[in-house]
Amino acid sequence: MPADDYAPSEDWLEAELRDTLDEDFEIELEDAILSMKIREIYNKAHPPSLPSADYFRTLLRLQAELIKLQDWVVHHKEKVVVIFEGRDSAGKGGVIKRIAQRLNPRVVRTVALPAPSDREKTQWYFQRYVPHLPAGGEIVLFDRSWYNRAGVERVMGFASEPEVEQFFDDVPEFERMLVRSGIRVVKYWFSITDEEQQMRFLMRIHDPLKQWKLSPMDLQSRVRWEQYTKAKEEMFARTNIDEAPWYIVPGNDKKRARLNCMDHLLTLFPYTDVPHEEVALPNRVYKGDYERAVLPPDLYVPSKY
Template identity: 55%
Template sequence: MSKVKRLPRELYERELYRLQAQLVELQEWVRTEGARVVVVFEGRDAAGKGSTIKRVTEYLNPRVARIVALPAPTDRERTQWYFQRYVEHLPAAGEIVLFDRSWYNRAGVEHVMGFCTKHEYMRFLRQCPIFERLLVEDGILLRKYWFSVSDAEQERRFQSRLDDPMRRWKLSRMDLESITRWEEYSQAKDAMMLHTDTPEAPWYVVESEDKRRARINMIAHLLSTIPYRPVHREPLRLPERPPSKGYERSPRDMQSYVPDHSATLTR
């Protein structure tokens, strides 16, 4: 893949802010209309899913838009119907749920790393389109995004995280092993797309060589696929503060204050 020119920061930030304002409008429409939205973020490690989710939710109300990033299943959850633990996180009326990885773990890491049996994997590929069709038929607005990144760019991002103590926590041994299993993951992705890219719940591929472009493109596409409209909101006005009734603040020495660390910065 040829090198993608990075979107200039000023242009990126201006368009991102405009799109985020539209996301707030979308949120109000979802809340008012009682809509239910599910957005699935999938892709290779370091493809930019997490940073895109952050930009999507930056100005949204966490009571309306929430992120679901489930840990490894417990012993009890391993004995449940595979989709069961995801079902409890689906939205109620007026909610948006963003899955930072989802039930597609079974089609990717679980399959490639041998965390599920071949029978469990094949059963997932049969059941997943049915499961998603049920969600859509029940009125859930389901959107699925696959973030695509080249092997060279993924390795560069891994190295950048290794060199940055503030971001090293983002890497695990399993992430690094994905470098040696690039083709296996590619084959798994192709099989997943073949079985689960359906008319009811299609996959949308986001080219993510440049994270800025990926974020802009994904958010713009999401907004274009949901028939939201501006919602009338009652204007708010700050009330006048009533006159004092004689309250006196308690002495400061009766409370414990946080030390003024900021003052040491100006010495």
């Protein structure tokens, strides 16, 4: 077959690749839409990060491996919980977004629970998290978790010291119970410096696309930095168990933090390639007597662009 016969297919594949890269760039632009003054200050405070080409190349490679991990989880009916904790603006949401970006949302889902309702406040503390735990062949990414009690609830006074003490007594056994049931529990803490958090909060204040991320609770976390630090240290000391240890991700450099976390996550599972049925596109069935109906123009979205 002449080489020219491949051209339409190659053009289509190239267009698909461009769409994929456009999606990556669109996500990255979230970090770039800043006031020029804040950007200037931020750049002075940070050493150069990874070149974009290196970052995207590594990101795509790791995302390809995550697809293999996903297939292994489905094939072997594994159950996986990954907990992402850290101070406000530490980068948890960014890494969760990159992990889940190319995965099947029916297999990998993100759980980010709101503040408990009045009814939930009367329940067993872990009760509202239990319905979100994975079944066989599922991965659940917790964007904050039951560790709220050891952090924000404790520091902000939403939980009493007896309740916090009860949590510390219960959580190791709760997690051991999950592991005994066959759930793999992975816990990440994203660590940033005081100065870095202040800079990120300033960027959110000056970026209209990110102002929604700032809540009164976030602003209070600045005031209570040292209290959060003490709470975090006790949390590590009392909940870092062999069955579900903590892993700390240095987060001042967002790109490196994402790649390091994704790479580390992959090392925790003995995943291998799994058999796949060969996929063949069936031929379309044509019926000579079928006539496509003409739909009213007002059903269509206006073509403004």
